[in-house]
Amino acid sequence: xxxxxxxxxxxxxxxxxxxxxxxxxxxxxxxxxxxxxxxxxxxxxxxxxxxxxxxxxxxxxxxxxxxxxxxxxxxxxxxxxxxxxxxxxxxxxxxxxxxxxxxxxxxxxxxxxxxxxxxxxxxxxxxxxxxxxxxxxxxxxxxxxxxxxxxxxxxxxxxxxxxxxxxxxxxxxxxxxxxxxxxxxxxxxxxxxxxxxxxxxxxxxxxxxxxxxxxxxxxxxxxxxxxxxxxxxxxxxxxxxxxxxxxxxxxxxxxxxxxxxxxxxxxxxxxxxxxxxxxxxxxxxxxxxxxxxxxxxxxxxxxxxxxxxxxxxxxxxxxxxxxxxxxxxxxxxxxxxxxxxxxxxxxxxxxxxxxxxxxxxxxxxxxxxxxxxxxxxxxxxxxxxxxxxxxxxxxxxxxxxxxxxxxxxxxxxxxxxxxxxxxxxxxxxxxxxxxxxxxxxxxxxxxxxxxxxxxxxxxxxxxxxxxxxxxxxxxxxxxxxxxxxxxxxxxxxxxxxxxxxxxx
Numbered sequence: 001x002x003x004x005x006x007x008x009x010x011x012x013x014x015x016x017x018x019x020x021x022x023x024x025x026x027x028x029x030x031x032x033x034x035x036x037x038x039x040x041x042x043x044x045x046x047x048x049x050x051x052x053x054x055x056x057x058x059x060x061x062x063x064x065x066x067x068x069x070x071x072x073x074x075x076x077x078x079x080x081x082x083x084x085x086x087x088x089x090x091x092x093x094x095x096x097x098x099x100x101x102x103x104x105x106x107x108x109x110x111x112x113x114x115x116x117x118x119x120x121x122x123x124x125x126x127x128x129x130x131x132x133x134x135x136x137x138x139x140x141x142x143x144x145x146x147x148x149x150x151x152x153x154x155x156x157x158x159x160x161x162x163x164x165x166x167x168x169x170x171x172x173x174x175x176x177x178x179x180x181x182x183x184x185x186x187x188x189x190x191x192x193x194x195x196x197x198x199x200x201x202x203x204x205x206x207x208x209x210x211x212x213x214x215x216x217x218x219x220x221x222x223x224x225x226x227x228x229x230x231x232x233x234x235x236x237x238x239x240x241x242x243x244x245x246x247x248x249x250x251x252x253x254x255x256x257x258x259x260x261x262x263x264x265x266x267x268x269x270x271x272x273x274x275x276x277x278x279x280x281x282x283x284x285x286x287x288x289x290x291x292x293x294x295x296x297x298x299x300x301x302x303x304x305x306x307x308x309x310x311x312x313x314x315x316x317x318x319x320x321x322x323x324x325x326x327x328x329x330x331x332x333x334x335x336x337x338x339x340x341x342x343x344x345x346x347x348x349x350x351x352x353x354x355x356x357x358x359x360x361x362x363x364x365x366x367x368x369x370x371x372x373x374x375x376x377x378x379x380x381x382x383x384x385x386x387x388x389x390x391x392x393x394x395x396x397x398x399x400x401x402x403x404x405x406x407x408x409x410x411x412x413x414x415x416x417x418x419x420x421x422x423x424x425x426x427x428x429x430x431x432x433x434x435x436x437x438x439x440x441x442x443x444x445x446x447x448x449x450x451x452x453x454x455x456x457x458x459x460x461x462x463x464x465x466x467x468x469x470x471x472x473x474x475x476x477x478x479x480x481x482x483x484x485x486x487x488x489x490x491x492x493x494x495x496x497x498x499x500x501x502x503x504x
Contacts, residue, residue, distance in 0.1 A: 060208050060225065062215055063232050064123070069181065069214040072118045080121055081107035088137045090128075093145060095171035109171050116175075117182035124149075124178050126235045129294070130227065133258075136297075145170040149177030150222075184217040195220045230294060237298035248466065249450035249490065251434020253286050258293035266360065269305025281311035282328070285406035286435045289467030306360055309353075313375050315345060316353035323350060325374055330364030332374070339369050365392065378408055379416040387413065394427040400480040407433050431483045437473045440481055446473055453487030462490050 068074075075083070084091035084107050093106040099116065110128075114121035125135055131150035134140040147153060152167040159168075167176050188194050195201055195216045200209040204225040210216040218228050248254065252265040253273075262273040264283070273279050291299075310316060314326045323340060324331040334340050340347075367374050376391035388395040389408070398404070404411075407430060432438060436449045437457075446463065447454035457463045463470075 058229060058232050060203070060206065060228070061211050063218050063228055064214040064235070066212050066214045069120055069123055069217070070118050070185070071120045071122075072114045075111075075114075075121045077107060077111040080111050080125070081105075083125070084110075084135065087135050089139050090135055090137070093140060093170055095145075095169060098172050098175055104171070106170065109174050113174050113178040117178045119178045119181045122235065122239045123181070124174060126231055126238065127177055128174070129234050130231045133293070146173070148173040151176040151180070180221065181217055184220060185213055188213060188216065195223075230292065233292075233298065234294050237294065237301065248289075249435070249448050249455060251286070251436075251450055252466075253283055253288040253435055254296060254299070255288035255290050256293050256296040257290040261296070262288055263296070263300060264305075264308055266305060268303060270299045270303050271305035271360070272300060272307045274307050274309045278308055278311050281313070282308070283435075284409040286433065287469070287472045291467065306357065309357060310351070315350045316358070317350050318353050318355050318358065320355065324353075324358065324361075325367060326358075326361060327364060327375065329360075329362055331358050331361035332364040333366045335366050335368050339367060339371070342369060343367065343371065343374055378404075378411055378413040379421065380413050381418055381421055382415050383418045388421060389430055390424065393424055395421055395424040396427040397429050399429055399483070400476045402474050402476050402480075403430055403432065406436055406474065429483055432474075432476075432480075437468060438476050438481060439473055440478045441475055443478075447481070447484075448490065449484060450487065452484060454481060454484040455487040456489040458489050466490065 081091050090106040094103055095106075095109060096103050097109060097112060099112075104112070110121050110124050113119070114124060127150075128148050129135040132140075132144040132148045134144040134148055137144060146168045147159070148170050151173050152164045153159065157164060159165075167173060184194065188196055195210060197210050197212050197216050200207050201219065202208075203219060203223065206225060208219070208225075210219060218231065222228055222231070248265045250266055254263045254265060254270065255261070262279055262283075263270040264273060265271075273283070310326050312327065315323060316326060317323045323334045323337075325334060325345075326332075334343075334345070365371075372393045373391055376389055378387060379390050379395070380387045387398045387401070387404070389398065390396070404413075431452060432449045434450050434452070437446060438449065438454065439446045446457045448457060448466075448468075449455075457466075457468075
């Protein structure tokens with residue numbers, strides 16, 4: 001546990017000095033379970049990766065600059081109020097300011113603390129979100145407000161301690177969190193217990209040399225890489241250039257670790273999956289990667305795609321009257337109502353859609369009177385045991401039963417004679433869907449399928465940085481792997497030298 005020495009109140013403080021800590025304990029940020037938050041702070045090198053972010057890059061030695069952190073006039077009260085109204089319900093919170101004793105709303109508490117200590121109100125807002133998520137909560141809970149900036153909490157400290165209780169409450173937390181920054185700038189040169197610019201420190205097994213007072217202050221307040229990375233991510237999402245150069249391969253399912261929301265990465269966009277039925281029908285065999293809530297939200301806001309609204313094999317009618325069967329990533333036009341009736345589709349199952357809703361679907365083969373099986377089926381050879389996907393009179397072999405769990409999860413398998421199957425035309429073998437992790441039995445190399453290609457993952461650090469889990473790697477035959485042409489390897493420059501430390 002790290003301790004800071006006492007600092008003194010400015011002249012405007014109340015007589016009991018409630019906002020001045022005799023000791024400042026550092027709060028340990030929750031350890032982020034999945035390392036995608038770390039990857040969000042890096043520059044991914046492979047140009048063929050799906051780009052889902054912009055140009056900003058996390059620099060652990062220069063998180064914020066001194067002038068920016070001290071810009072107390074960066075937002076007016078009206079701008080803070082408007083910002084909070086758009087984000088959640090924090091502007092409506094009311095509490096007593098510990099310095100002047102006046103009852104104020106949340107926006108005024110932040111604005112006054114910013115001016116009082118010459119601290120950027122944007123930093124105060126990002127700090128609150130980092131520590132309690134209260135900014136983006138419609139009705140912040142009591143616990144969120146009582147410990148809004150994580151002040152006076154520490155590794156192993158109890159909230160019931162006398163010190164913690166002294167700073168419990170929204171206004172006290174905001175005042176102390178902002179006041180501490182001002183105190184740091186005044187005492188950093190004379191207090192050896194503080195982290196200072198130009199001195200190298202080990203932060204989560206990474207050597208970091210803060211190059212300014214602002215960055216040193218952030219590591220002094222939160223002496224953990226992931227906590228400061230989270231602060232930078234929030235700041236950059238709200239007030240900067242957007243998310244870092246975070247890029248996922250096409251076909252990745254990303255899951256908000258807090259809310260459980262799912263998005264499909266496709267063509268550089270985060271396409272949110274509309275409901276569990278869509279997820280179960282289209283992506284049941286793909287294991288999502290968990291992403292920190294703020295990072296997930298940032299991607300969705302910066303690179304939004306059309307939501308994935310329709311379950312597999314949905315029937316939809318667009319505004320021009322055309323009816324389509326949606327199968328995977330393809331839309332198949334049903335050429336006439338006569339064909340619709342012949343195949344046996346139910347008119348009551350047709351859902352309305354727009355042409356824009358279907359823009360992300362490729363054009364599949366039209367469904368005509370000659371179409372034998374519009375939805376396709378799995379058939380197993382009664383003699384050889386071989387399994388095929390049969391559609392429109394063409395059989396497509398499955399070289400590995402692992403495909404059943406990924407591409408055809410829970411789909412029934414019929415039986416057919418060898419003679420019946422031999423009479424069908426031969427089609428291309430079925431390949432793994434995008435987003436699947438695969439390897440051969442005798443080769444340690446791991447690949448992710450993206451755009452139909454197998455993309456090598458060159459190291460454990462790269463593997464972990466994308467949020468992948470070893471338990472999700474499918475061991476398949478070399479024959480099956482060879483169906484997928486080789487693609488560009490995934491590549492990442494990691495911020496922490498040992499990403500595994502953040503994944504625990």
